């Protein structure tokens with residue numbers, strides 16, 4: 270007989286592979302929400318209701334309200350629920366205190382890129398039940414594959430300014446209607462409500478395709494990292510070695526598990542697995558766990574970047590200085606190592622803010638590989654440098670008298686074809702000799718290789734010698750990359 274968790278896992282496997290989440294905008298501009306009023310209460314029959322004159326606002330009204338007087342903005346709208354409306358009481362409203370002037374708060378500055386204003390869930394059901402997921406700050410804001418939800422019976426105003434011209438998402442739900450087609454949503458944006466609800470320099474565009482990769486997709490919000498973090502205030506931490514998760518604005522106390530995967534890994538299934546195996550346990554009640562695919566930039570010897578590699582980052586934080594997190598990290602690692610082959614996990618490691626981490630052996634193996642690569646890269650940089658010197662890109666001033674020449678030692682210059690020198694009308698000093706290459710057996714084939722290329726890159730004219738600068742040659746590697 271199948272247990273419910275197995276059923277759930279099975280169901281998830283059948284439902285699909287997409288790894289999109291639902292992200293719901295928290296604030297609203299509802300008449301009934303007392304946080305929207307400066308007196309922190311909804312105005313009643315003796316009150317004067319005032320909307321900021323110059324502000325644009327779309328207000329959702331759910332029921333009927335008595336007012337004494339209402340001052341409206343220049344541009345705005347009420348979205349009335351069926352049966353909702355306003356009426357004026359003659360005389361005093363007995364259920365209402367002495368009349369006051371109550372102002373509707375300004376919602377102008379609420380930004381799309383503020384991670385505190387969103388909550389995320391794996392399903393719409395979870396969203397309604399309040400089962401929210403923890404995410405790093407970048408992914409609290411809707412990712413390019415996410416479904417964006419504005420609460421059904423509510424209106425809002427959001428500043429959609431970002432560093433890009435558009436904000437791509439999968440779908441947007443407004444007032445209970447889900448927009449999945451680009452043209453339909455563009456039409457909504459240009460409607461009266463659309464213009465009052467969305468403002469700012471970037472346009473939200475729906476219809477972005479699903480993430481087709483079962484192992485997950487990158488969120489795509491790194492380009493806005495600075496803006497996202499500008500609204501975040503980091504708490505001071507009490508742990509020994511705080512960790513900075515990729516995509517997060519602040520360091521955290523807790524643990525980060527890094528998972529390397531192969532084909533067959535399914536992020537959504539794995540997220541559910543961790544939930545059912547561990548997060549439901551009472552001892553992990555205070556745990557917050559966020560799981561996402563990230564592209565970590567690879568560095569050789571800690572400095573030289575060479576591309577990125579995808580991995581799964583599991584961020585675990587708790588309210589107890591990361592002690593529970595470390596326990597969970599160890600549990601996840603155990604599970605990954607014993608059950609990993611059926612999950613598509615090839616390797617897992619963790620780092621905790623206590624300074625503990627998974628066994629060091631894996632790390633040192635990586636170090637060896639890194640060092641070997643580092644040495645190789647170092648050698649190729651030197652080769653490139655010599656190459657550039659040979660081609661005249663890097664040139665030492667020939668008038669410098671202090672340059673030591675080492676004619677007695679066999680150096681690269683002795684491999685240089687004499688034609689090269691004759692072309693330039695005499696022995697011009699092209700640079701310095703690199704002593705590392707003064708061992709002739711190290712690079713025996715180098716001179717021939719460079720000599721032929723040199724022929725194409727130097728030309729003589731009346732006015733002087735011209736060099737083709739390989740730095741601007743399309744075929745060359747970009748050394749700043």
Ligand SMILES: *[C@@H]1O[C@H](CO)[C@@H](O)[C@H](O)[C@H]1NC(C)=O
Pocket residue numbers: 295296297302303304305
């Ligand atoms: C009222 O607004 C606040 C902040 O914008 C929000 O957190 C809260 O959920 C809203 N209340 C309701 C009942 O929607």
Ligand SMILES: *[C@@H]1O[C@H](CO)[C@@H](O)[C@H](O)[C@H]1NC(C)=O
Pocket residue numbers: 591592595596623625
């Ligand atoms: C760190 O590791 C040591 C040894 O494995 C263990 O005794 C200690 O409790 C760990 N620290 C935390 C915070 O779990």
Ligand SMILES: *[C@@H]1O[C@H](CO)[C@@H](O)[C@H](O)[C@H]1NC(C)=O
Pocket residue numbers: 600603604605607608
């Ligand atoms: C391996 O997976 C099973 C469930 O599929 C689980 O009960 C078991 O605890 C896992 N192994 C470890 C070491 O966590």
